[in-house]
Amino acid sequence: MPALLLPLLMCAWLGADSSAPVGPLVIPPFARSSGPAAELRWTGSKLYPVAEGTQITAKVVGTMPVPATDPGRTLLQVEVVLPLMAKDGVTILLPAGSRLVGQVHLLRGEYRFIDFQSCRLPEGQSIGLPENTFSLGPGSLVGVEEETPVLLTVARPLRTEAFGPAR
DSSP states (O other): OHHHHHHHHHHHHHHOOTTSOOOOEEOOOOOOOOSOOEEEOSSSOOEEEEOTTOEEEEEEESOOOOOSSOOSOEEEEEEESSOEEOTTSSEEEEOTTOEEEEEEEEETTEEEEEEEEEEEOTTSOEEEOOTTSEEEESSSEEOOSTTOEEEEEEOSOEEEEOOEEOO
16 A cells, blocks of 8 residues: 555645635734734835725735645735825835835635735845734735735834935
């Protein structure tokens, strides 16, 4: 029996299409946090407040591959389409083109969004994101194919530095 098992496993491994699209991603319900404000610091300048519940237009980057196994983490990237602006309407707090990297788990055959771990600015600078800074949605299911539009929601009060003035 083991002699037959190895060729079958090899065929399955070689024939696996890691670029095949995944079904919808299950999103946990949006729960407003009463915890302390999250801070995003780029260089150490003045912090601007961003209200909890603020929404940011984004899109899925790439197609999340279907792993042969889920060792616990699969990554999903979303790119900010419209910048997050300060209340003055001039100061950019999170520029368009910024990419947020989220963690996904495979649970009982469904992919479930966990949290965003990091943010990479268009210029290449990366920072770690405090836990539960942004949620993904809207709704309870989100498609994860390339260019799928999504909304990011500030999940708890946020204080972030200015990236710079609008150009």
